[in-house]
Amino acid sequence: MSDIAERVKKIVVEHLGVEAAQVKEDAKFIDDLGADSLDTVELVMAFEEEFGIEIPDDAAEKIQTVGDAIGFIKSNAKS
Amino acid sequence: MRRVVITGMGMVTPLGDGVDTNWRRLMAAESGIRSIQAFDTSDLATKIAGEVPQGDKANGHFNVDSYLAPKDQRKLDKFLIFGIAAAEQAVEDSGWKPTDEESLNRTGVMIGSGIGGLETIYETSLVLKERGPRRVSPFFIPSALINLASGQVSIKYGFKGPNHSVVTACATGAHALGDAARLIQWEDADVMVAGGAEAAICRIGIAGFNACKALSTDFNDTPTQASRPWDKRRDGFVMGEGAGVVVLEEYEHAKKRGAKIYAEVIGYGLSGDAYHITAPSEDGDGAQRAMKAALKRAKLNTDQIDYVNAHGTSTMADVIELGAVKKTFGQDAYKLSMSSTKSATGHLLGAAGAIEAIYSIKSIIEQAVPPTLNLDEPDEGCDIDLVAKQAKQRKVRYALSNSFGFGGTNASLIFGPV
Numbered sequence: 140m141s142d143i144a145e146r147v148k149k150i151v152v153e154h155l156g157v158e159a160a161q162v163k164e165d166a167k168f169i170d171d172l173g174a175d176s177l178d179t180v181e182l183v184m185a186f187e188e189e190f191g192i193e194i195p196d197d198a199a200e201k202i203q204t205v206g207d208a209i210g211f212i213k214s215n216a217k218s
Numbered sequence: 219m220r221r222v223v224i225t226g227m228g229m230v231t232p233l234g235d236g237v238d239t240n241w242r243r244l245m246a247a248e249s250g251i252r253s254i255q256a257f258d259t260s261d262l263a264t265k266i267a268g269e270v271p272q273g274d275k276a277n278g279h280f281n282v283d284s285y286l287a288p289k290d291q292r293k294l295d296k297f298l299i300f301g302i303a304a305a306e307q308a309v310e311d312s313g314w315k316p317t318d319e320e321s322l323n324r325t326g327v328m329i330g331s332g333i334g335g336l337e338t339i340y341e342t343s344l345v346l347k348e349r350g351p352r353r354v355s356p357f358f359i360p361s362a363l364i365n366l367a368s369g370q371v372s373i374k375y376g377f378k379g380p381n382h383s384v385v386t387a388c389a390t391g392a393h394a395l396g397d398a399a400r401l402i403q404w405e406d407a408d409v410m411v412a413g414g415a416e417a418a419i420c421r422i423g424i425a426g427f428n429a430c431k432a433l434s435t436d437f438n439d440t441p442t443q444a445s446r447p448w449d450k451r452r453d454g455f456v457m458g459e460g461a462g463v464v465v466l467e468e469y470e471h472a473k474k475r476g477a478k479i480y481a482e483v484i485g486y487g488l489s490g491d492a493y494h495i496t497a498p499s500e501d502g503d504g505a506q507r508a509m510k511a512a513l514k515r516a517k518l519n520t521d522q523i524d525y526v527n528a529h530g531t532s533t534m535a536d537v538i539e540l541g542a543v544k545k546t547f548g549q550d551a552y553k554l555s556m557s558s559t560k561s562a563t564g565h566l567l568g569a570a571g572a573i574e575a576i577y578s579i580k581s582i583i584e585q586a587v588p589p590t591l592n593l594d595e596p597d598e599g600c601d602i603d604l605v606a607k608q609a610k611q612r613k614v615r616y617a618l619s620n621s622f623g624f625g626g627t628n629a630s631l632i633f634g635p636v
Contacts, residue, residue, distance in 0.1 A: 156289030180356040
């Protein structure tokens, strides 16, 4: 399970075009990493794809930081 | 009436990236048509097109990374990428990069497209069918919408004036320049970034135009010979892609800031055929009325136009346009030169009118006219100077550019020196 954090960070780097060093667990997608609301929708879709899970809209709204994403995926990932 | 001049030009076409590359290759009688490389054509009747050459910018090829970061490229249909690139060239060329609120508010954008994000719509419809609605990208709609070319350019530069877009099929680029010039004349803006962008070379685009019987199918093995306006062996147009964008500016505004001025937009005429969804009326009535309206607006006589950049798509309609030019210009048709640069670029649909406006302006600046490639044996009645195969130096006082679109929509623009 330890690689979940790395895989999440890789997706964030690719989608938002930010440096890996910026992608800390407390970094907020919108405030710290320059995402807009459409970017966050796309990020959630990418997490669903990568981890083979479904992230319901009400859960997606609560995923505001890199750590939130890692935490949700750790609790819900099938693999 | 306020005067409108051109102070910046940018283009991405099958001949390459940038106005200089385009003009050099155009005048050297080079063709941008080749076998389609972007996708499988084995089951398509047409296997050739004018794809924008991708590669090293130093060689005049188009390198998307020199215009957009990878994360932004993914969110944009190719027509938007071409439009943004051509707009960047035009804005840089014009030197108009204001930062004060009043100037930004007085600068608008009007970039159109014939079809918009066709490939994005096609690809996304497959995703929807195969994987369901939750896999549809949030960037699908803003990547496909035609007016997002204007939207993207306005956001990039902070231009907060009129933000508009034209959709008139293959007349889009010409209408965009003409309408944007009018917004300046009517004082809605002092500067307008205007043009057209298109990227419909994809499987559904080729299949669709093949179904209309509009595309060339006889020259799949000799692509550079396929676009042959007015030639007896022409058998349909060749699709091109890319964008043309200019910076239009109120004359005193341009003069005051010491901008270099390429030309003036002195005439613009519009008309409709009310005849057929894809074919022009056989008497060329709509084309004639567009040209006459542009001449009237320009206050020019027919003997003052030295170059006509024809719509000339390499279809049966070429002779209808030629007939309309003869009826409009009378005996003066035999003194002017007319050519179709689509013989080199293919037909860029909604971008055609914009790139051809730039070629027309260059003909005035350079006092030279580009050739009509592949004109081996002119069709009957094609007895005016069609600049067959080789460019030529000649006096060009004023140039007229024609663009006609599906639905029976016509536009003519006239440019002159300042």
